Amino acid sequence: MRRTVSAALLAFAVVGATAPTAQADEPGTPASVEDTAQFAGIAEAYLQKRAEAVTALSAELPPSAPADVSPDLAEVLEADFAALAEQGRVLEGVNGGYSSAEVDLLVDQATVSGNTATVEVTEDTKLHYPDPQPGEPAYEEYSLPHTLTYTKAVDGTWDLTSDLARVDWTGPAPTTQLTQPVDVPAPDSEVEGDKAAPALTENDGLDPPTEEPDPTSGYNYNTMASYADRYWKRGNSDYRVYGNDCTNFISQAMRAGGWGTTSGSAMSRKDNSKWFYASFTWTTSYTWAGAENWYWFASKHSKRTKILNNVWHMGKADVLQADWKRDGIIDHSMIVTTRTSNEVYLTYHTPSTHNKKLSTIVAQYPRAWWYAHRT
Numbered sequence: 001m002r003r004t005v006s007a008a009l010l011a012f013a014v015v016g017a018t019a020p021t022a023q024a025d026e027p028g029t030p031a032s033v034e035d036t037a038q039f040a041g042i043a044e045a046y047l048q049k050r051a052e053a054v055t056a057l058s059a060e061l062p063p064s065a066p067a068d069v070s071p072d073l074a075e076v077l078e079a080d081f082a083a084l085a086e087q088g089r090v091l092e093g094v095n096g097g098y099s100s101a102e103v104d105l106l107v108d109q110a111t112v113s114g115n116t117a118t119v120e121v122t123e124d125t126k127l128h129y130p131d132p133q134p135g136e137p138a139y140e141e142y143s144l145p146h147t148l149t150y151t152k153a154v155d156g157t158w159d160l161t162s163d164l165a166r167v168d169w170t171g172p173a174p175t176t177q178l179t180q181p182v183d184v185p186a187p188d189s190e191v192e193g194d195k196a197a198p199a200l201t202e203n204d205g206l207d208p209p210t211e212e213p214d215p216t217s218g219y220n221y222n223t224m225a226s227y228a229d230r231y232w233k234r235g236n237s238d239y240r241v242y243g244n245d246c247t248n249f250i251s252q253a254m255r256a257g258g259w260g261t262t263s264g265s266a267m268s269r270k271d272n273s274k275w276f277y278a279s280f281t282w283t284t285s286y287t288w289a290g291a292e293n294w295y296w297f298a299s300k301h302s303k304r305t306k307i308l309n310n311v312w313h314m315g316k317a318d319v320l321q322a323d324w325k326r327d328g329i330i331d332h333s334m335i336v337t338t339r340t341s342n343e344v345y346l347t348y349h350t351p352s353t354h355n356k357k358l359s360t361i362v363a364q365y366p367r368a369w370w371y372a373h374r375t
Contacts, residue, residue, distance in 0.1 A: 028111025028118060035158065036110045039119045042068045042160050043148055044105045050077075050176050051101035051125050053084035056092065070151065070161040083178055087364075095343070095359040098140075099130040108145070116160060117150040120166075124233075127175060129357075136340050137355040142174045143233045144351055169351040170244045170291075171322075171332045172361050181324050182243060189286055192296045195328070196307040198369035201362045203312045203342075217258075221317035221375065224257030225337045228347045232337075232354040239277070245349040247333045248289040250319055251277070254272045254375065257317060259304060270318040273301035283328075291321055291330040298373060305373035311358060314372050315339050320346060321357070323369040330371060 031039065049063045058358040062085035065074035073190060091097040109118040123146060126139040145166040150158040165174075170181045231252070235241050242248045255261065255277075264333045266283050275287045275297045287297040298305040298319075316339050337355055338345040344358035362370075 028113040031110035031112045031117060036111065037115065038158055039108050039110055039117060039150060040105060042158065043119065043121055044103060046160060047105065047123050048101065048103045051103050051127065053081040054088040054175055055098040055127065057102050058085045058088065059101060068159055070159045073161055080178060084176060091360055091363065094359055096130045098127040100128045100312065102126040102128065111354060115152040119148045121146050121148060137338055137345055140356045142196065142351055142353045144174055147292045149306045167351045171246055171334065171348045171350055171353065172356065172364060174351055174353065181331060184329065186329050187286055187290045187292045189293055191270055192272060192300065195371065199308055199372040200310040201370060204310060219375065221257060221259040224317035224335065224375065227253040227256040228335045228337050232347045233352045242289050247291045247294050249349040250333045250335055251288045253335055272296040291333045294333060295321060295330050295371060305375050308372040308374055311370050311372045312344065313343055317375050319373040319375055321371040322336065324365065326367065326369050
C-alpha cells in the first residue's frame, strides 16, 4: 500500500554527501599489485556497507563506518548511513523498499604519489526488491564511477580518506547517494509558449495501457524498451556520449523503435521542429539531446507523443520528463522499460540506472513537475 511522503520526511536526501580531499600535485605512478588489491578490498567493503544501509538489513541499526577509513571520513559516513537507513524505512512504507544489496567493483586505474593514492573505480550495484513476482524486475541497478583517495598510515597500510562520484547527474541520484540532480542550463532556442499542465502523481488505480505495438503508428515499443535494457549501462558505440546524456539515450531508443529523423543542418539545429543526429554536436539538432527541446519536438511539432495527465498512465516505452526546480525548464528524461499492474519501472542515463521504481522516484522528489509522454 503506497503512502504519500512529504518533503520534510525526505529532507535527508540533500545532506551528508562525502567530499573529496585535496589531491597530490605531482603525477602518480601505477600502484603495485599488492596495493591495488588492498585498495579494491577497502573500496568494496565500504560501497557494500553504503548500499546495505538503504536496505531492510539496516532497518533496526544502520551500519557503522567500515574499517580502513580515516577518522574524518568515518564521521561523515556515520551520518550518511543513518540518513540512508531512514530513506530505506520511508521507501519500505512506500513500496516495500529494498531487501538486500549486491555490489561489484572494477578498478579502472590506481596511482600513487608519495603517501597518497588516487584510485578510479566503477561500482555496479543491484538493490534487490522484496518478493518480486513473475514479470517484475528483481532489482534496481546502477553503474557509477568513483574517484577514491587513500592515505598511507605509518604502519604501511592504507586508509580511505574520500569518495567522489564522477558523474554530475541530471536525473534521480543513485539511491545510495545523498544529493540532488545538478542544474541544467536553459536551452538556446526560441521560446515555445506554455507547456501542458504537469502530470498528477497519485495512482488512481486505472488499468495500465497496452504494451503491444500500435500497428497504425509504425513504432515498436518493445524494441524501444529493449534498446534501453541493452544500453542502459554501456552506451551504443554508434552514438557519442554527452555530459548530460539522458535525452540522447531516449532519442536513440525512439529511433530504434521506428522514429524517423527529419532533415536538418548546422543552420537549423536550434529549430525545435527538427530532430536529427549527425557526426558532430554542431550538426546535430538540439532536440536530439536536450530535454526541454525534445519535449517541444515530440509533443508539439511532430505530435509523436501525447501528454498524459497522470504519471501512472504510462506504459512500456513511454517517456517521463522532470522539471526539478519548477522553473519551466525540463531537466531530465527517462523511459519506461517495464510496466506491471501496480508499478512503473524507469531506465535512464546520467547516472546509468535500470528499472528504478516510479514510486521511489516520485517519493524522493516530491516537488518536481512531471511530464509524461505516451510515445
